[in-house]
Every structure is written in structure tokens, then in C-alpha cells.
Amino acid sequence: MSKLCFYLISPTAEKKGASNTIVGLIFGCFALFNFSASLILGNYLSQIGAKFMFVAGMFVSGCVTILFGMLDKVSSGPMFISLCFLVRAMDAISFAAAITASFSILAKAFPTNIATVLGSLEIFTGLGLVLGPPLGGFLYQSFGYEVPFITLGCIVLALVPVNMCILPKYDSTPSKESFWKLILLPKVLVLCLTIFSLSACLGFLDPTMSLFILKKFKLPTGYVGLVFLGLALSYSLSSPLLGLVSDKLPYIRKWLLISGNLITGVCFFMLGPAPVLHIESQLWMFVLVLVLIGFSLGMSAIPVFPEILQCAYENGFEEGLSLLGLVSGLFNAMWSLGSFVGPILGGFLYEKLGFEWAAAIQGGWPLISGLSTGIFFTIEATRRSSSSSLQNPPGDNEERTHLIGNET
Numbered sequence: 001m002s003k004l005c006f007y008l009i010s011p012t013a014e015k016k017g018a019s020n021t022i023v024g025l026i027f028g029c030f031a032l033f034n035f036s037a038s039l040i041l042g043n044y045l046s047q048i049g050a051k052f053m054f055v056a057g058m059f060v061s062g063c064v065t066i067l068f069g070m071l072d073k074v075s076s077g078p079m080f081i082s083l084c085f086l087v088r089a090m091d092a093i094s095f096a097a098a099i100t101a102s103f104s105i106l107a108k109a110f111p112t113n114i115a116t117v118l119g120s121l122e123i124f125t126g127l128g129l130v131l132g133p134p135l136g137g138f139l140y141q142s143f144g145y146e147v148p149f150i151t152l153g154c155i156v157l158a159l160v161p162v163n164m165c166i167l168p169k170y171d172s173t174p175s176k177e178s179f180w181k182l183i184l185l186p187k188v189l190v191l192c193l194t195i196f197s198l199s200a201c202l203g204f205l206d207p208t209m210s211l212f213i214l215k216k217f218k219l220p221t222g223y224v225g226l227v228f229l230g231l232a233l234s235y236s237l238s239s240p241l242l243g244l245v246s247d248k249l250p251y252i253r254k255w256l257l258i259s260g261n262l263i264t265g266v267c268f269f270m271l272g273p274a275p276v277l278h279i280e281s282q283l284w285m286f287v288l289v290l291v292l293i294g295f296s297l298g299m300s301a302i303p304v305f306p307e308i309l310q311c312a313y314e315n316g317f318e319e320g321l322s323l324l325g326l327v328s329g330l331f332n333a334m335w336s337l338g339s340f341v342g343p344i345l346g347g348f349l350y351e352k353l354g355f356e357w358a359a360a361i362q363g364g365w366p367l368i369s370g371l372s373t374g375i376f377f378t379i380e381a382t383r384r385s386s387s388s389s390l391q392n393p394p395g396d397n398e399e400r401t402h403l404i405g406n407e408t
Contacts, residue, residue: 034336037096042329043179046322050101050108051169055160057097062156064090069149096332103328107309108170108321112247114306119243122298126236130229170321177317182326187311190369190376191304194257195334196341197365198301201268201293203342204362205231212355217283230287234294239302246303250310253303254377260299261370267293268363272356281356300366305331 045053068087074080103118110117139148182188210224219227246253267289273279308327317323342362349358 034092034096035333035340037093038100038329038333038336039179040329041097042100042325042327042332045101045104045325045329046320049169050104050321050325051164051167053097054101054105054167055164057094057099057101058156058163059160060094061091061098062153062160064094064153065149065156066153069146069153072145096329096336099332100325100328103305103331104321104324105167105170107305107324107328109168114309115243115246115302116240117243118305119239119241119246119298119302122239122243122302123236126232126239129232129236177323177326179326179330182308182312182317183330185311185315187376187380188308188330190372191257191308191311192330192334193369193372194261194300194366195304195331196338197261197369198264198297199335199338200342200345200365201264201338201362202297203339204346204358207343207347208350208355208358211350213286216281216355217286219283227283227287227290230290231294231297234291235298236294238295239298242298242302246306250306253307254373256299256303257307258370258374258377260296260301261366261373263296264293264300265363265365265367265370267296268366269360271359271363274360275356300369 041048041053064087068091071080071083071087074083106117106121107114136148136152139151183192209228213219213224213227242256246256270277271286271289271293273281273285305327308331309323312323312327313319317326346358346362349361353361
């Protein structure tokens with residue numbers, strides 16, 4: 001929804017006298033409020049209740065989406081800008097509540113197939129990315145600014161009673177564990193870097209890629225959305241398979257995380273491509289790189305949630321809805337932080353250096369994340385090997401075998 005909101009409110013904001021900087025801040029506040037709200041709500045999910053948090057988040061989100069469509073009725077000036085910030089802040093908090101609770105409910109309902117379920121749901125994320133902007137643009141051009149938001153808000157509100165009837169209610173006891181204990185685990189810190197880097201890369205593409213396509217390939221405006229299909233479809237179609245692999249073969253998750261990050265970094269280096277390669281950018285190559293980015297993003301993003309959960313179990317966290325709330329809140333908070341940093345840093349680099357260098361520099365995030373993940377898993381494997389050798393020295397096993405042989 002945020003991408004759709006950006007395209008639709010920008011012209012209205014300009015008419016009301018808001019600068020591009022103000023418009024950027026209005027949408028940046030969504031990510032910041034989402035970040036803080038995810039941490040807080042995830043910590044108190046067991047007290048509030050997952051079902052209530054999800055339904056309440058959807059209800060508030062539907063209401064403020066409708067209100068968002070009424071902003072063009074407000075007189076220009078400080079009042080308009082203040083209401084933009086207020087509505088976006090409420091939308092961010094309600095979105096954080098709904099998405100944090102939904103992750104927890106899914107993990108509780110499908111404890112042995114978390115990655116598979118999350119990967120399957122990413123099909124609908126891809127559909128939203130594909131269908132959202134063109135449908136919103138059609139409604140905007142045909143019926144005006146208010147209709148897209150009223151339509152979307154009404155759809156969300158209509159789903160509230162459906163979820164009230166369908167979703168089960170899970171009871172849980174509050175946990176003594178905290179976000180600080182979870183996030184300070186070395187493995188969780190490395191995985192948080194992965195979440196942040198992937199989100200920052202996706203956030204970078206939002207304000208820059210369409211401008212680059214129009215300028216470089218001279219495509220009509222209506223065809224720009226078709227280029228986005230390469231990334232959205234490859235991500236949504238590959239996610240269920242990657243989720244299934246993550247659940248059936250847990251030991252392969254670390255390889256998916258490392259490979260996905262490194263491939264994403266290399267693909268961003270090739271997206272321009274970077275000027276040092278002296279390769280002329282072509283449309284077919286650009287689309288192919290986007291397809292690879294969509295697949296590599298799925299390789300890294302899908303295994304993260306179950307890996308954080310497994311790490312928490314290994315470090316003594318109590319199994320239950322409270323822990324799921326902590327993990328869900330942390331995941332969404334890190335994703336929101338990347339969604340804030342990515343567009344701001346990417347937009348700045350795009351203006352100063354151009355898309356080719358900006359994309360190459362942005363690809364540094366997943367490269368650093370992939371290398372950090374590889375180093376961490378290497379150190380972890382070395383420590384486990386040393387520990388097992390100390391606990392079971394080869395001499396002891398040989399002596400035990402010799403004694404058993406003498407007794408027989």
C-alpha cells in the first residue's frame with residue numbers, strides 16, 4: 001500500500017504546497033513508526049492477544065486508509081502536513097499490529113512448516129506488488145484521488161468480520177524474555193543484518209528504478225510497471241518452493257542465506273551495470289537481473305524467521321506465543337528500518353552518482369550480510385567440531401571398543 005500511496009498522494013501534496021522533502025518525510029515516518037510499533041507490540045502480544053491485535057490492526061488500518069483519501073479536502077498549509085503525518089503514523093501502528101500478529105498466528109498454527117506457509121503467502125505479496133500500482137493508477141485516473149483509498153479501505157474493513165469468525169484464539173502466558181536478550185544473540189544480530197539489507201535493497205528500487213527505466217530505455221510510462229513483473233513474479237513463484245526446502249531440509253537454510261545474499265549483491269552490481277564493468281545496459285539484461293534478484297531475495301528472506309526461532313529455542317527461550325510475538329516484532333522492525341534507510345540513501349546516491357553507481361553501492365548491504373553470515377556459520381561449525389572432539393576423544397572410543405572386545 002505504501003508504494004500506491006506514494007504515487008497517489010505526491011501530486012496532491014505538491015498542490016497543497018508541500019515540498020518533495022516533506023513528501024518523503026511523510027512516507028518515511030511510516031517506516032519509523034512501523035519500526036517502533038513492531039518492537040513494542042511484539043513484546044506485549046501475549047498480553048493483548050494475537051487475534052485481537054490482528055483484527056484491531058486491520059480495522060484501524062481500513063479506517064485510516066479511507067481517511068487518507070479525504071486529505072485533499074483539507075486546506076493547504078501546516079494543517080494538511082500535520083494530518084498527513086498523523087494519518088500515516090496511525091496507519092503504520094495498525095499495520096505493525098496486523099503483520100506482527102499474523103506472523104505469530106501462522107507460526108503457532110503451523111509450527112513444523114513455518115517457512116513453507118510464509119513462502120506460500122509471499123505469492124500474494126507478489127500479486128499485491130504487481131496489481132496494486134496499475135489498479136490504483138486506473139482508479140485514480142478514472143475517478144479521482146479519493147476512490148482508490150476508499151475502495152482499499154472498504155476491502156480491508158470487509159475482511160475484519162471474516163477474520164473474527166475464522167481465526168482461532170490462542171491463549172498464552174506472558175514471558176519474562178525481552179527483545180534485548182533476543183537481539184543480542186550473535187546469530188540473531190547476523191540475521192537482523194540480512195533482514196535489513198534485503199529490505200533496504202527493495203526500498204532503493206521504489207524511488208529510483210522507474211526513473212532509470214524511463215530515462216535509459218525510453219519506454220512509455222504505461223510499460224514501466226511491466227518491467228517490475230520480473231522481480232515480483234520470480235519472488236512470489238519461487239518463495240513456496242524455497243519455504244518447502246527450508247522446512248524439509250533445515251541444514252540447508254544457512255546455505256540459502258549465504259548464497260541469496262551474495263547473489264543479490266552481485267545482481268545489484270550488474271543492475272546498472274556498474275560503470276567499471278564497461279557494459280552497455282540493455283532492457284533484456286535489466287529484466288533478467290531483476291528476475292535473479294527476485295529469486296535471490298526469496299533465498300535469503302524465507303529461511304530467516306525459522307532460523308531466528310530455532311536460535312531462540314537453542315538459547316533457552318520458552319516456546320509459545322510470547323516468543324513468536326518477539327520474533328515477529330523483531331522481523332518486522334528490522335524490515336521497516338531497511339524500508340526507511342533504503343529509499344533515503346538510494347535517492348541521495350541516485351541524485352549524486354546516478355543509478356548505475358547507486359545500485360552498485362546499495363548492493364554492498366547484501367554482500368556484507370552474506371559475508372558476515374558465512375563467517376558466523378564457519379566459526380559456529382568450528383566451535384561445535386572442537387566441542388564434540390573434546391567431549392568424545394578418539395582414544396576413549398578406541399579403548400571402549402577394545403574392552404568390549406576382550407569381554408566377549
